Amino acid sequence: MKILVKDADIFNGKEFIGNGLIAIEDGTIIHCGSGSLPDLWKPDEIIDGNRLLALPGLINCHTHAGMTFTRGYADDRPLMIWLNDYIWPLEARLTADDIYWGTMLGISEMLASGTTTFADMYFMMHRAAEAVKESGIRAVLSTGMIGLGSGVNEKLAQSVDFAVNWRGEADGRISTMLAPHAPYTCPPPFMKKVLDKAEKHQLPLHIHLAETRNEIEEIEKNYGKTPIEWANDLGVFNHPTLAAHCVHLSSEDMHILKEKGVGVAYNPQSNMKLASGTAPVAELSRLGVKVGFGTDGPGSNNSLDMFFEMKAGALLQKLAVNRAEVLPANEVLAMATSTGADILGLKDVGMLKKGMKADLILVDMDKPHFTPTFDPIAHMVYSGKGSDVSFTIVNGKILYEKGVFRTIDVEEVKQEVHIRAKRLIKG
């Protein structure tokens, strides 16, 4: 399959490179930018890129896609009431089929709003993996593990089995991690077992760290250290690590994250909605820590639209440090694309250039809210919305085009989720 995008303006994942051609063959970008193609190269499909902006597909670095079932279920409640009385009881009733349909719904929303890769931490992940495989999206999947209570070793074994069996599947679109949930749910003896498995199977780690003030207090009380120090002292960061949230950080914590090359998933809207706090992303960025964006689960956001996330995340940093010039649009868009891919350990996506996998989106710039067009990059961050995405392409396949899904029966998906949601709230 050969696709040619003609005359599009291009943001390559790091910077705006002007107008050019993008040629895709067998899932790979074989040309991107100015210049021309060999006369003999004949595309199967041509996309007229006039008034479209091409950019790498957005990378959602932290979510729980199956939580679509909790979207709008119990908003505006204090965190512990929200979790104890609503979210956890509902989640306890989720079946493997629910996970499949809930994840497929999340994938539908993500493809329609320009996300081509998501990092997911949830449970019964083999069903999430099936949804990824069928839909054509790219994902980094992990089973969230609680190291408390009974059956812990069995859960770890299942989690490792999933990670080992599914990595590289779906034409390489699936990669996997091990996901100990958080410092307050994973005691050190359990963490040591997890790290042994990570070492043995060469699996990266995905963990929630330093999300709430409560967590900081609890870890300080139990271990006399910060969550980042706790993780570092256990040796977590000797493995490639994706650390979600990192809201409450000491100066020393930030240096540890930098020194150890930890990737941080910044989830501004979830952190605001749950009143968790403001991650010091402007400072992390200044120090050179790699930060990508995550939406967190649809229960605490309640959207998987990365355009919202970029805008809220940029604006929040300007407010937090009282400087309008921090986190400029180009940096934000790079975080949501090339840096996001980097912190997920994906070497062949996140940039539009020759040899990379063809994961890209085409955004319709011919809208009132993109007029005038002094700066298309600023428009992506400050004026854009997921609905501006005209084409979503993953691994060289067009999965979504102007409201139409090519691999998903979205009517069936919505219907299934509506029916299942009614069952889930009845208990």
Place this chain on the structure above:
Amino acid sequence: MKILVKDADIFNGKEFIGNGLIAIEDGTIIHCGSGSLPDLWKPDEIIDGNRLLALPGLINCHTHAGMTFTRGYADDRPLMIWLNDYIWPLEARLTADDIYWGTMLGISEMLASGTTTFADMYFMMHRAAEAVKESGIRAVLSTGMIGLGSGVNEKLAQSVDFAVNWRGEADGRISTMLAPHAPYTCPPPFMKKVLDKAEKHQLPLHIHLAETRNEIEEIEKNYGKTPIEWANDLGVFNHPTLAAHCVHLSSEDMHILKEKGVGVAYNPQSNMKLASGTAPVAELSRLGVKVGFGTDGPGSNNSLDMFFEMKAGALLQKLAVNRAEVLPANEVLAMATSTGADILGLKDVGMLKKGMKADLILVDMDKPHFTPTFDPIAHMVYSGKGSDVSFTIVNGKILYEKGVFRTIDVEEVKQEVHIRAKRLIKG
């Protein structure tokens, strides 16, 4: 003209009232809710409301619509550099025709994202008024006045002429205010003249108050009081007043706003983007001060989409007071509709009920990001985007339907703005 909306779920501006009928005749709602219509009442147009949510059109309480020309022009710069080196020089080159086209572009964006009324403060407002008249939207227009330099009296006279001549025009869709820009640009002798005119012509006031820390310091230095005290002591609040921003408030300031019935326009995204601060809206709301939402101008946002504004505004308050339960979705949606109308002095819009003007929108709930649908009101605030709006109706006329404008040649508008923007940056 008679329009019937059948089988829609309805938020009436205060609360969700379930499924029902909305009947519109000659611009007025003659029935809203359950029940039935007289057999003899035959609509000219029927809208199937299945999977649509009907709500009052969103009320944008503070913007400068003509600033669409500055959208994305010079983002991520410190405030004074942004203003001095970019915005003000560009604005100085705006012609009356530019104001018309720039405002028409803003109106296009607003109608397409569900806004039916906007409160505007800009200049050469007769041309903005023409755009309002032709497009069919509702607006509260005012000429921003600087009380410094030469020609001040002449500008005041022109501003009063505009306000007196245009109020009630366009089938009553236009109302007007007097708009002294801000405490730091309007010395007390000028303010007294403005207030005399407001009294004489019974005109409400629209003013920027307490937006930045700089303003607080400057007014404290020059007058020994806060901007709110300054305005109150001058007698501003003896007139109906729309106060934009109110970011930096003392406890006494908040009580003055409450006691005097001042309406506050909360512009969370502009205040974040310009690093101005966080308005204490949770506290204002607790005290019973009337607060609506504003987008501010497209130069400092850069969007006129009120859905973004609601979400960012709600999330920011939860973060600021560290309580996930403040500013719940129902309150936010009421602020953006009924309270917004209230603080603009519009008695016959902002609510869907018999006898009100038919200003309403119909939102397509049949989307992945609105699935499941436990709570359609939470969905409006936390999951919605302007592009979810299927119908925008003002004064009983359908102005926008599923991407199509009925009163605006949007291709011409975009083209005019592109051409004019190129001229404007050349200087």
